[in-house]
Amino acid sequence: MAHTEFSLVVTTYNNAATLASCLQSVRGAAEILVLDSGSQDSSRDIARQVGARIEVQPFQGYGPQKQAAVNMASHDWVLLLDADEVLSASLAREIELLMHRGPQHDAYRVKRREQLFWRWQHPRTKFVEAIRLFDRRQARLSHEAVHAGVVASPPVGELHSDLLHFGETDVHTKVSRLNNYSSGMARERLLQRPKYLKLKMLLAPCWAFWREYLLRRQYLNGWAGFIAARSSAYYTLLKYAKVFDLQQERHAALMDSRPVHYRAPGKSSDES
Numbered sequence: 001m002a003h004t005e006f007s008l009v010v011t012t013y014n015n016a017a018t019l020a021s022c023l024q025s026v027r028g029a030a031e032i033l034v035l036d037s038g039s040q041d042s043s044r045d046i047a048r049q050v051g052a053r054i055e056v057q058p059f060q061g062y063g064p065q066k067q068a069a070v071n072m073a074s075h076d077w078v079l080l081l082d083a084d085e086v087l088s089a090s091l092a093r094e095i096e097l098l099m100h101r102g103p104q105h106d107a108y109r110v111k112r113r114e115q116l117f118w119r120w121q122h123p124r125t126k127f128v129e130a131i132r133l134f135d136r137r138q139a140r141l142s143h144e145a146v147h148a149g150v151v152a153s154p155p156v157g158e159l160h161s162d163l164l165h166f167g168e169t170d171v172h173t174k175v176s177r178l179n180n181y182s183s184g185m186a187r188e189r190l191l192q193r194p195k196y197l198k199l200k201m202l203l204a205p206c207w208a209f210w211r212e213y214l215l216r217r218q219y220l221n222g223w224a225g226f227i228a229a230r231s232s233a234y235y236t237l238l239k240y241a242k243v244f245d246l247q248q249e250r251h252a253a254l255m256d257s258r259p260v261h262y263r264a265p266g267k268s269s270d271e272s
Contacts, residue, residue, distance in 0.1 A: 004099050005030035006133070007073035008081065011065050015083035016041040018166050023050045025087040026079065028096040035069035043083075062184075063148030067141040077103070079133050080150065084166045085112070091161035095133060098159075105157035107134035107150065113162040116228050117170055122220035131156060132163065146184040171227065178235045186242035194243055201240045209233035 008029040012019060013036065023032055023046075032052040036044055037059040047054050055072055059065055070078050079095065081087075087095070091110065098108070111127040113120060121127065131139065131150035139152035168174045194200075212218050212232040218225030 002102060004077055004102050005075050006077035006079055006099055007031040007033055007075040008079050009033045009035070009066075009069045009073050010047075010081050010083050011035045011037070011069050012039055012043045012047070012083045013037045013059065014039045014041045014043060016043050016046055018084040018086070019043050019046045020050065021086050021166075022081055022083055023047065023052065025092055026081075026095075027092045028099060029079065031074050033069060033073050035065065035072065037065065061148075062146055063141045063143055066148060070136050070141065073136070076135055076137050077133070078136050081132065081163075082165070082167075086164045086166065088113075088162045088164055091159060091163060094159055094161050098133075103133075103135075103157070105155060106138035107131045107152035108157040108159050110159040110161075110163045112165050114165045114228075115168060116221055116224040117168060117174070119221065119224050120164075122217070122225075124217060125220055125225075126216040127162070133159065144188070146181045146188075168228075171231075174228075174231055175234075178231060178238060182235055182238035182242055185239045186246060189239065189243050190246050194240075197240055197244045197247070201237060201244065204240060205233040205237040208236040 006029060008023070008026045008031065010019070010022060010033070012034055015022075016039075019034075023034075026032075032047070032050065033055065034044070034047040034052045035055045035057055036047075037057060044054055044056075055069075057065070057068060060068065066080065070080060077099070108131065109129050110132045111129050113125075113127055115121075131152055134150055134152055139150050142148050142151050168177075209229050209232060212229035213225065218229045221228065
């Protein structure tokens with residue numbers, strides 16, 4: 001197969017702190033496309049300085065926004081990155097060589113190495129894996145409200161070098177994201193009419209902690225890994241607690257016309 005051109009596609013919203021590093025880390029892209037959702041910082045100026053094609057669209061949700069950006073690209077092969085992700089030098093070379101020789105699969109998965117607050121994940125941590133390089137004719141974004149990812153039919157190829165994620169530079173940023181993400185997940189799960197919410201609030205956070213700390217080997221990352229694992233447990237609790245909260249609000253709204261968020265003290269629904 002001959003040399004295959006690809007577009008680098010990035011969605012942005014106030015990502016000036018990391019965008020330049022993201023865009024400049026990629027080698028060999030025939031096009032850089034940035035879809036911005038109304039940034040108030042210098043994100044668009046930074047993209048313009050590196051020669052990116054800039055489009056603007058109001059935020060449609062994580063999956064739909066990324067899919068719209070993929071659809072706008074000039075080439076069918078797409079390298080889809082978050083604005084706080086950077087290719088390691090070895091991954092940039094690996095992708096450039098792969099596209100020069102011609103890809104053998106319709107999509108390629110990469111391991112993402114996370115910045116955990118004040119340190120990087122230990123190399124033996126079990127990294128998150130995600131499809132980032134793909135033929136858009138054979139792949140699409142999933143429909144999840146928050147954690148939308150690329151879906152492609154197997155077999156999916158493997159890239160061997162690390163993608164670096166600068167997303168969690170401090171605990172404050174981590175907690176803010178967990179709060180926002182859990183709200184989106186709660187609204188989505190409410191539509192699915194989930195069952196056993198009280199049991200899930202009790203047990204699922206414990207499982208989330210041990211899954212992260214032991215199975216994903218966060219214990220190798222010292223106290224940063226411990227905080228990350230506890231954060232995962234907190235996020236799991238928030239997801240189910242917010243669904244439970246929304247259910248109570250919906251029930252109260254159906255019962256009477258009192259303001260949903262400011263109910264008078266009394267016997268709560270879970271005490272009946």
